[in-house]
Structure formats: structure tokens, C-alpha cells
Amino acid sequence: AITVGDRNIIETTQLSVTEALRWYERLPNRLSDRENQIARQVLKEIRSRLGFLVDVGLDYLTLDRASGTLSGGEAQRIRLATQIGSSLMGVLYILDEPSIGLHQRDNDRLIGTLVRLRDLGNTLIVVEHDEDTIRSADWVIDIGPRAGEHGGELIHSGPLEGLLATERSITGAYLRGDRHIPVPRTRRKGNGEWLTVRGARENNLQGIDVAFPLGRFVAVTGVSGSGKSSLVAQILYPALAQVLWGSREPAGKHDRIEGINHIDKVIEIDQSPIGRTPRSNPATYTGLWAPLRELLAAVPDARLRGYRPGRFSFNVKGGRCEACEGAGIVQIEMHFLPDVYVQCEVCKGKRYNRETLEIHYKGKNVAEILEMTVEEALKFFEAVPVIKNKLQTLHDVGMGYIHLGQPATTLSGGEAQRVKLATELSKRATGKTVYILDEPTTGLHFDDVARLLKVLGRLADAGNTVIVIEHNLDVIKSADWVVDLGPEGGDEGGRLVATGTPEQVGADPRSYTGRYLRDVLPSAPPRVSARSRRREAVPA
Known part of the structure; x- marks a missing residue:
């Protein structure tokens, strides 16, 4: 095998960016004068490019990491590192x-x-x-x-x-500073029970035991690549889903999870689309569409014609426009190019046939109701509690501006996540549900973050447990409990650095999160229970 410094090309690419940079910096000491003369320019270029990857926060990635497994942010920062290395001038970059x-x-x-x-x-x-x-x-x-x-x-x-x-x-x-997200006056006490992951060793996790207090808002923090997603998304959620839902998704490496008997549901609220076709929309996803169709079917004109709720569905034959099969748009297949969607020429995008559109509730037909924004519909259906309540939850999560019939494919990741949150808020709470969110503040303005925290707070106030992977300091300072992993990313991470209230983590000198957290916490800590003041007994 061809080797340089006792490593072949496969072994070299299996290193993380940090390890590779360290190895290439020491490599000249192992080469002869002649080899150094030959390799000088190549090594300089390699060290320079590895340094750019470190500068954009990707020091934890391995060099052989498949591009398909990178997040959007990671892929963007790799492209950014490439541009830095090119040293071009007079270029317009859009990020x-x-x-x-x-x-x-x-x-x-x-x-x-x-x-x-x-x-x-x-x-x-x-x-x-x-x-x-x-x-x-x-x-x-x-x-x-x-x-x-x-x-x-x-x-x-x-x-x-x-x-x-x-x-x-x-x-x-x-x-x-005229507006700000305040630190909570009190921290939730929880119900005294714990959900504990034992021996977590997926990816870079170092066989750690991590305890999550139930009935609280918990933030999982740490530098990029410290093992947060490995712990929560790859171990905790799949393992709970296997027990509670009968899921077959394999869980990451760990010994066991204790305390599952204290919960009855686990729900992951991510930023994936709420539907992959234009047929799906906020009204159908949140369960709002069924009572709306029942209301239209109860209108005297509809009863006179014998129309049932199914008449107002755009997914079955009867009341829909058959030219576009209720989509409102027609898909045109393009050879060697992406498909093109154009408005249906028969219904003009209204989705329904003429007879169905003749049925009105308070002067609006079904197509006009679908065109309403949540804010408009909230006033329009004020006298219909079953509809108003679902609309109110959408409004509470900051989605008052979206249209009821807006195709799901046009919603951003953050909007899709908030629609899912609204759906959960509209359900009857058991007080024993674990909600898991991975960086829910992605793409959110300060004002949207404030609104999101109120929604997550409502879930926790109902006795549920909310576990959030997050870097946003406003979210972390608002949490009842923080689990901080690190201290670094990659092989230098995967350890439990600090755990406790935001004030306790902020006071820990080993925590990078704590250093930044101290700047946003007031000098006087929020009131907590006497048991919390003594430092809570985390399961051993």
C-alpha cells in the first residue's frame, strides 16, 4: 500500500478536520529533506483549506463524510470555505x-x-x-x-x-432593547420523575448517562458536533418510539432508557414538509377541514340538494373539478426539465365545480373560504367554537397570515413546524407527552422566537416535557433545565459538560455555552423551589 507518514489515503480521509489539520502540521517532521521539498506547496495548500473549514465551524466533520448526510447549513459553509480558498476579488456572494x-x-x-x-x-x-x-x-x-x-x-x-x-x-x-425576551420569573418544578439514557455511545458520544427531568422545558446545548442530535434524535426519540408506538426505526447505541413508564407519548416536531403535494394544506393537516366541510353541508341549500360533507372534498369525485381532479392546478410533464404547474383553465384554480360553488355560508363559498387567511377566518368563524379553537392555535403560533388552502409545498420549514405545533396545541393534553424539537428557531426572527417560546411554555405548563436541541440563547435562558454536551465537537466532544438550571450551567467554567449564557442572564436568578436551590438530585 502507498502510505505517507504511515497512513494510506483511506486512513487519512477518516480523520476529522481538526485531527487532519493536526496530523498535516506534524507531517513535515516525519519526512526527509527531499520529500519536504517536493511536498511543501501541497502541504501548505492542504493546511490552508483545512484551516478554512475550521474557521467556518466545520472542524468536527470527517473528511470522508458523504455530502448527502450534510445539513443545509453545513453544505453552505463548505461552499463558503471553498470560496475563501479561491481568494477571488470583486465577487458578489449571497448567503x-x-x-x-x-x-x-x-x-x-x-x-x-x-x-x-x-x-x-x-x-x-x-x-x-x-x-x-x-x-x-x-x-x-x-x-x-x-x-x-x-x-x-x-x-x-x-x-x-x-x-x-x-x-x-x-x-x-x-x-x-425596547423589546426583549425576558428570563422567566420562575422555573417549572416538574413532576419529580426523570427520563434517563444510560450508556449513550452513538457516533462520538462517550458512553454517557444523561437524565431529563419530566414536566419541564429542557434545552440540550453544546458546540456544533458535540453529540446533541446523536443523543436526542438518534437515541432518545427512536428508542421511545419503539416502546410507545411499536416503531421499527433502529435506535443509536446505548444500554437502556429508564423512566419510560412515566410517559405515554413521544412526538417529534421537525421542520419537514407537512405534505409533499399541493393538495395538502394547513386546513387539512390541522384537522380544520373536517368541521368546515360539515358546516357547509349543514347549510339549508346543501341539505336541500342532498350534499354531504364529502361533496366539499377536493380529493374525491362529486364536488371537485374533474379537469384538475380538485388540485386547482394542472401538472405538465417536461422531458429533461422539472415538471411545470399551471392554473386549471376550467375552474380557474378554485378546485370545485359550479354546483358546489353555489353553496354559501355567510356569503362565502368553499373556494373563498380556502382563500381566507387564518386572521380573517378567525373573525369569520367566531361563532363556531370547534373551528375557532383550531384557528386560534394557528394564530397563537404566529401563522395568522397564511391562507387556509395554501399548498403545503409553499410553506417554509419554520412555518411547517409551527403548523405542527398548532396541531399539537389543539389536541387534548395528557400531561405525559414528550415533545422533541431540533433547532425550532431556525429561520425565525426575534419576535417569532418570543411567540414560539410562549407556545412551548403552554405545552410544558400542561405537564408535558419539551426537549429542544438549541443554540439560541433566548431559548436556552428560558428553559427550566439545560443539558450541555461537549466540550468540543467530534472526538473531543460527546461528554456531559454541565447540567442544571441555566444559572447553574452559566456558572460552570468548563461550559462554552455557560460563558455566553452569563451575558444574557440577570444577576438575580429566577425563583425556584427549595429543592432546586439545593441543587437537584439527578439520577445517578
């Missing part, structure tokens, strides 16, 4: 939320990298909600003032100082 999935420590590195690209003579346009990134920008463009139909206006375009002076800007209000 969409490059801080996704980054710990504050790694985010500082990323901002430094962006500044370096700018200093080379390039222009960077960054779509971002991260406060540090906004404050580091030379020019800020603020669109708003709110979302959907209530937005779309240019609120400010200019230096940061101008944004801070703009009264209409919600972003400016949060940056000035």
Missing part, C-alpha cells in the same frame, strides 16, 4: 442564514470569515436573523413590518445606526 446550526463560539468564527471575504474586495449579501451578524454588517436592509400580507415594505436601508433609530422596525426595537 441564506449561514449561522443555522452554529453555537455562539462557532458563529464568532463564521463572522470573522465573512469579514475576511469582504476585506478581500468582495460584496456579501446575507439573509440573517442572528443579532451578532446584524451588528457586524456595514449595511442593513430591514423588510417588514410583519410577515405575509402585513409585510413586504422596505422599513430601512442603511447603516445599523439608522435601523436603531427607526421606530417602525421590530428588528430595531429588539436591537435597541
Whole structure:
């Protein structure tokens, strides 16, 4: 086998970026003078490119990691590292939320990298909600003032100082401190029971035991690559789903999980689409569509014609437009190109036939009801409790601007996640459910984060357990309990660094999260129970 420094090419690519950088830095000491002369330029280029990967917070990735397994944020930062290495000048770079999935420590590195690209003579346009990134920008463009139909206006375009002076800007209000997400006055006590993962050793986890208090809002934190998703998404959720749902999805390596008898459901609320076809929409997903169809079928005209609720479904024959089969759009297959969707020429996008559209409730037919926003529908159906309650939960999670019949394929990941949250809020709570969310603040503005925290708080107040993987300091400071993994990413991570209330983790000198958390916590800690003040007894 061909080797360099006793390693072949396969062994070299199995190293993490950090390990590889360390190995290549020591490699010249193992080469002869002649070999060093031959390899000098190559080694310099390799070390430089590995250094760029470290700078954008990807030091925990292995060099042979399949590109298909990378998150969107990781793939974007790899492309960014490639551009830094090219040292081009006069280029316009456009980045969409490059801080996704980054710990504050790694985010500082990323901002430094962006500044370096700018200093080379390039222009960077960054779509971002991260406060540090906004404050580091030379020019800020603020669109708003709110979302959907209530937005779309240019609120400010200019230096940061101008944004801070703009009264209409919600972003400016949060940056000035006029609006803020407060630290809770009290922390939830929970029900005294614990869910404990024993011997977690999936990926880089070092055989750790981790306890989650039940009946609380729990944040799982740590630098990028520290093992958070391995613990929660690859071990905890699949293992609970196997026991509670009979799932066949294999769980990551661990010994056992204790305390499952204290819960009755586990639900993962992620940012995957709520539907993969234009037929799916917020009304169908949240269960709002069934009572709406029943209401239309109860209208005197509908009863006179013998129409039943199925008449108002766009998924079955009868009341739908058969030309587009109730989709409102027609799919045109394009050879060698993506398929194209065009509006149906028969129903003009209304989905239903003429007879069905003749049935009106308070002057609106079914197509016009589907075109309503949640905010409009909330007022329209105020006298129908079963419909109003479901609409209210959508409004509470900040989705008042979306249309009831809006195709699911047009919703962003964050919007899809909030529709799922609204669906859970509208269900009757058992008080024994574990909700798992992986970075729910992705793509959310400060104001949306505040609204999200209220929703998660309602789930926890009902006695449920909410476990969130998160880097956002506003979420972490609002949690009742924090589990911090690390201290680094990759092989240098996978250990339990700190656990406790945000104040306790903030006081731990070993925790990178704690260092940043101290800056957002007030000097006087929130009131907790006497048992919590003594430092809670975590299961041994």
C-alpha cells in the first residue's frame, strides 16, 4: 500500500478536520529533506483549506463524510470555505442564514470569515436573523413590518445606526432593547420523575448517562458536533418510539432508557414538509377541514340538494373539478426539465365545480373560504367554537397570515413546524407527552422566537416535557433545565459538560455555552423551589 507518514489515503480521509489539520502540521517532521521539498506547496495548500473549514465551524466533520448526510447549513459553509480558498476579488456572494446550526463560539468564527471575504474586495449579501451578524454588517436592509400580507415594505436601508433609530422596525426595537425576551420569573418544578439514557455511545458520544427531568422545558446545548442530535434524535426519540408506538426505526447505541413508564407519548416536531403535494394544506393537516366541510353541508341549500360533507372534498369525485381532479392546478410533464404547474383553465384554480360553488355560508363559498387567511377566518368563524379553537392555535403560533388552502409545498420549514405545533396545541393534553424539537428557531426572527417560546411554555405548563436541541440563547435562558454536551465537537466532544438550571450551567467554567449564557442572564436568578436551590438530585 502507498502510505505517507504511515497512513494510506483511506486512513487519512477518516480523520476529522481538526485531527487532519493536526496530523498535516506534524507531517513535515516525519519526512526527509527531499520529500519536504517536493511536498511543501501541497502541504501548505492542504493546511490552508483545512484551516478554512475550521474557521467556518466545520472542524468536527470527517473528511470522508458523504455530502448527502450534510445539513443545509453545513453544505453552505463548505461552499463558503471553498470560496475563501479561491481568494477571488470583486465577487458578489449571497448567503441564506449561514449561522443555522452554529453555537455562539462557532458563529464568532463564521463572522470573522465573512469579514475576511469582504476585506478581500468582495460584496456579501446575507439573509440573517442572528443579532451578532446584524451588528457586524456595514449595511442593513430591514423588510417588514410583519410577515405575509402585513409585510413586504422596505422599513430601512442603511447603516445599523439608522435601523436603531427607526421606530417602525421590530428588528430595531429588539436591537435597541425596547423589546426583549425576558428570563422567566420562575422555573417549572416538574413532576419529580426523570427520563434517563444510560450508556449513550452513538457516533462520538462517550458512553454517557444523561437524565431529563419530566414536566419541564429542557434545552440540550453544546458546540456544533458535540453529540446533541446523536443523543436526542438518534437515541432518545427512536428508542421511545419503539416502546410507545411499536416503531421499527433502529435506535443509536446505548444500554437502556429508564423512566419510560412515566410517559405515554413521544412526538417529534421537525421542520419537514407537512405534505409533499399541493393538495395538502394547513386546513387539512390541522384537522380544520373536517368541521368546515360539515358546516357547509349543514347549510339549508346543501341539505336541500342532498350534499354531504364529502361533496366539499377536493380529493374525491362529486364536488371537485374533474379537469384538475380538485388540485386547482394542472401538472405538465417536461422531458429533461422539472415538471411545470399551471392554473386549471376550467375552474380557474378554485378546485370545485359550479354546483358546489353555489353553496354559501355567510356569503362565502368553499373556494373563498380556502382563500381566507387564518386572521380573517378567525373573525369569520367566531361563532363556531370547534373551528375557532383550531384557528386560534394557528394564530397563537404566529401563522395568522397564511391562507387556509395554501399548498403545503409553499410553506417554509419554520412555518411547517409551527403548523405542527398548532396541531399539537389543539389536541387534548395528557400531561405525559414528550415533545422533541431540533433547532425550532431556525429561520425565525426575534419576535417569532418570543411567540414560539410562549407556545412551548403552554405545552410544558400542561405537564408535558419539551426537549429542544438549541443554540439560541433566548431559548436556552428560558428553559427550566439545560443539558450541555461537549466540550468540543467530534472526538473531543460527546461528554456531559454541565447540567442544571441555566444559572447553574452559566456558572460552570468548563461550559462554552455557560460563558455566553452569563451575558444574557440577570444577576438575580429566577425563583425556584427549595429543592432546586439545593441543587437537584439527578439520577445517578
